[in-house]
Amino acid sequence: MGRRRKAEEQPLSEYWKPPADSNLKDGVGEAVACVATTFEFDAGFFEAELLPRFLGLRFDHTENERTFIIEREEALATTRVGVLVDVAKFDPRQTTLQWDQLPIQVPKGIQHAKLTLLVWERLARLIVSSANLTRRGYRRNRELFAALDFFDGPDSAPLRLLRDALDFIDTLCGWSRALPATTQRIRETAEQVRTRVRRWSNSPQDFRPRERPRVGLIVGHPATASGSARSVLSQVMQMWLPRRVVELTVMTPFVGQQSNGEDVVLDGMRNLPMARDAKGWLIVPEAPASESAERRIVSMPWRFGQCWKKRFRENSRVVLVPPYIEEVDERPRDLHAKAILIQGDHHDLLMIGSSNFTPHGMGVGAFNCEANLVFEDWAGAKQEGLALEDRLGLPVPWDSAVGVDEVAWQEPDQAP
Structure with missing residues (x-):
């Protein structure tokens, strides 16, 4: 077995930021959609620490909090955001209705997946991890995660992975206890992402049978x-x-x-x-x-x-x-x-x-x-x-x- 190694990777929260080194000609573009799943959930942490990173916002301590919140609300007005959380862990401390929180009631089980899909105009990122969307999960626990990027180019991760993630989100929506209109917004968001990536004709669709890794x-x-x-x-x-x-x-x-x-x-x-x-x-x-x-x-x-x-x-x-x-x-x-x-x-x-x-x-x-x-x-x-x-x-x-x-x-x- 390998020897002890101290990980030098960036914190998981940094992967919510639009990548600066995407090598895309016109950059990744504006934020389009975010759909995340979690077991335990901290709405305050999500709103204060994760959403701003995804939206490309930076809190400047020389400005007041009200100005920052206004900027966040304006950005959310043009972005689809939803979190699918286990029904027993729904967090009522959500401070804005500009994003959706869906309680998921799984028959004889729990919603335990930790999957995040971040979509900008020209790039989508899939994060799969062991970490809940909480301060403890992102800052204290020892966790494992991986992030995959998809874009219109030959070096993109194969699009099948992205489509499989969207199918899983659709499956979870079948156990949603949110209002029908709220659940429908998440389904529509998934379909909009599918439509977007269909135009990425230069991306690989899947791995070859014996391709490694x-x-x-x-x-x-x-x-x-x-x-x-x-x-x-x-x-x-x-x-x-x-x-x-x-x-x-x-x-x-x-x-x-x-x-x-x-x-x-x-x-x-x-x-x-x-x-x-x-x-x-x-x-x-x-x-x-x-x-x-x-x-x-x-x-x-x-x-x-x-x-x-x-x-x-x-x-x-x-x-x-x-x-x-x-x-x-x-x-x-x-x-x-x-x-x-x-x-x-x-x-x-x-x-x-x-x-x-x-x-x-x-x-x-x-x-x-x-x-x-x-x-x-x-x-x-x-x-x-x-x-x-x-x-x-x-x-x-x-x-x-x-x-x-x-x-x-x-x-x-x-x-x-």
Whole structure:
């Protein structure tokens, strides 16, 4: 595995700004539309920190707040903006009706996807992440995200990804509890974006069959009125098989409850061909412990640890990420990132996004609405100097991993 690397990427909020180095002849143009999905939501943070970046506004402390708000309202008057949030997390502190907030009520699940689509006149950006639209998600937690840009040129990301994201937004609208006119505005916005990108004749439509690296959007949701449920795990399995697994890494802050001594998500991966000495890396948050504690603590069921050990035997390893790491962190940061990395003999696959390693998150007998990006590349290949395993941004060394029985497993709160 790769060595410890301190991420040097820009903060996630900076990706809401129109790119200054787009290399487009006339720039990206004015803001056109923004549609975002989230589980938890902070309307004040959205209005004060994210919307102004997207709209290209800058708060000058020499002017008063009223002037800034007027500028924001004028910009919103010509821009379509909507946030699709889980019905239980709707934030009534919204201060303006110039943008829409849609409560989404998912049957027997939650709206857990964290997908953002930012559209300017000549460029669209898709952000898929583990971070909620909150200050905690954007400023404190350890999160993972990826941003893809689409434009009318051969270097654009393939447009199929953008169309898949728009289709997912349409699916979520089917569970909207907003007024019909509000929901219709979001549907119309999605259709307007489709119409815009149809004119981008120089953009690639999709990846070639054996092209690497490549990326795809994997979404999960319950059955709809017109279609069946979509399982995140089933889609990942379909992409990987029939290759064998040499190493499997799971990064997750939550796991599900075990039944009859088995973890249903791990059991759902039983058809993955495993190398005889396949390694299993479990990357999880370290829970606070007293100075007298003999073992480090993981807030996950003991039975899950035993299931992990059963699957990988002596090659099962646990990487604990503490809230505070000297020389890395300025303040405590909770691990909230979610990822699955599968490494084979000749092929690697990395999924990042909103899916926890739980039945609802992975779509094993239960379904949240989830959104993830899956990256595929040849084994060990590097893009911009980084292999897929480096994209995890692990803030502790891999060789700090310990055995399953070397940590104390502590029953957690209910996981999403």
